[in-house]
Amino acid sequence: MYQAPPPRQIVPITRMPKTSALGVAGLVLGLLGICAGITSLPAVICGHLSLRAIRRSGGELGGQGMAITGLVFGYLGLAGLTLFLVFAGMGAKKAAKDAAVAGTPYPLSSVAIPSFPALPAMTALGDSGVKVGQLRLQSGSGPGESMELRIYLPAGNPAAGSLRCVLVAPAGTTLLSGTDVGPLDAGAYHDECLPYAEAGMAVVMYSLDGNLDRDDSDDREKSKAAYERFRGAQAGLVNARNALEFVLARMPQVDRGKIFAAGHSSAATLSLLFGEHESRLAGCAAYAPATDVEARLKEVTDNPFSNLAFPEIKAFLKRSSPKTHADKLTIPALVFHAADDKNVPVADSRDFVANLKAKGADITFREVPEGGHYDAMIVEGIPAGIEWMKRR
Known part of the structure; x- marks a missing residue:
């Protein structure tokens, strides 16, 4: 169906x-x-x-x-x-x-002045009659509290207040670290101090916090530690100030109104910077200085990782540059430079001096045609500095 x-x-x-x-x-x-x-x-x-x-x-x-x-x-x-x-x-x-x-000056007064020992035992240096001795401060581990001082005195027994005095820092730093004076032995370096003493002046060479050996320059941790100590010493200004205070406290032979700062290369940079911060100086002499530290170390700051090794480096370089505080230079100054200097361009010194002269500063510029970065300073620079200081 x-x-x-x-x-x-x-x-x-x-x-x-x-x-x-x-x-x-x-x-x-x-x-x-x-x-x-x-x-x-x-x-x-x-x-x-x-x-x-x-x-x-x-x-x-x-x-x-x-x-x-x-x-x-x-x-x-x-x-x-x-x-x-x-x-x-x-x-x-x-x-x-x-x-x-x-852009502001370093606050030098914020760092305490250490206690100073007496003058060290002085020994004759060769046939010049110049006497030399060396000591290390033992006040502590803060900025400038364990620095070295090497003292040179001219021949004879100078009367109280009779000597000009020159404060000299060792040269050859990168402007990111300091350096020691070195041992006072047969191989000690005297070339940048002895001429002043032979000319009848007292000399104090002083170390800079943050010594970094050349062999350690590629070690990031050691470089950073040296930089931090150098920065803590306000780019060496604390060391320079302590050297001045030592002279005032322990060297009665020195005329307090005739104390000068001097230096070559990186130490020349510090000499100018010290002159900008210390009005008690009679003057400052700078042989082949780097007056614009920011420009000098631009390759370092252009590295994007530079702050890892050198914290706040850009601000530090600006603050430690003589160019930044040029308007604070109220004491007489001498700048010496060789035209054929391959390390620091002579144009830097020309511009620095020209800008200060335009503002009425008491600054003398001495340029020589040859001699390079070092020999010109030894052969003509320091003799010119001695004559300049004697006229003050």
């Missing part, structure tokens, strides 16, 4: 909901915001508008998951952007403060 087939079921066609364009936009902007930050706020706005549109669409719009994901990324991006702006603001504020401090 024939049986009719059951009637066909008509299944209504269900349309797939359309994906919310705002949800897609929110997701894309949120992802971009994680990297760039600037699109995070539009991502949050698109996400919220998308979710509201989906709820009101009666099922015609989809993409809720994308909208929520875009919202999450958007809020994360906003949080990151906020933190970035906060830290950037703090960094800018600190940079502005550091720049302001870097």
Whole structure:
């Protein structure tokens, strides 16, 4: 018997909901915001508008998951952007403060003057009649409290207050670390001090905190430690000040109104810097100085990792540069330079002196045609400095 087939079921066609364009936009902007930050706020706005549109669409719009994901990324991006702006603001504020401090003189008076021992035993140096002795301060481990002093006295027994005196730092540093005076033995270096003593002057050579041996110059930790000690001694100014105070306290032979600073190369830079900070000096002599320390060490500061080895190096170099404090140089000064100097360009000294002369400073410039960085100083520079000091 024939049986009719059951009637066909008509299944209504269900349309797939359309994906919310705002949800897609929110997701894309949120992802971009994680990297760039600037699109995070539009991502949050698109996400919220998308979710509201989906709820009101009666099922015609989809993409809720994308909208929520875009919202999450958007809020994360906003949080990151906020933190970035906060830290950037703090960094800018600190940079502005550091720049302001870097342009001011060092606060020498903030570092205590150590106690000084008596003059060391003096022995004759060759046939010149000059006497020499050396000591180390033992006041402590702070800036300038354990520095070395080498004293030269002219022949004879000078009366109280009868001698000019010259304060000399050792040369040859990188301007990022200090150096010792070295042992007083048969191989001791006297070439930059003995001529003054032979000319009838007392001389005090003083060490600079932060000695770094040449063999350790590639050792990051030792270089950093030396730099921190040198920076703590205010680029050697504390050492120079202590040498001056030692003369005033322990060397009655010296005329207090005729004490000079002098130095060659890096020590010449310190001589000028000391002259800018110490009005009790009768004058300062600088043989082939680096007057713009920032420019001198630009290759170091251009290294993006320089702050790891030398914290706050840019501010330090600006503050330790004679060019920064040129308007503070109120005492007489002598600058000597050889035209063929391959180490420090003579143009630097010419510009430095010209700028100071334009401001009425008492500064003398002596330029010689040849002799290079070192020989010119020994052969003509120091003799010129002695004559200049005698005229003061």
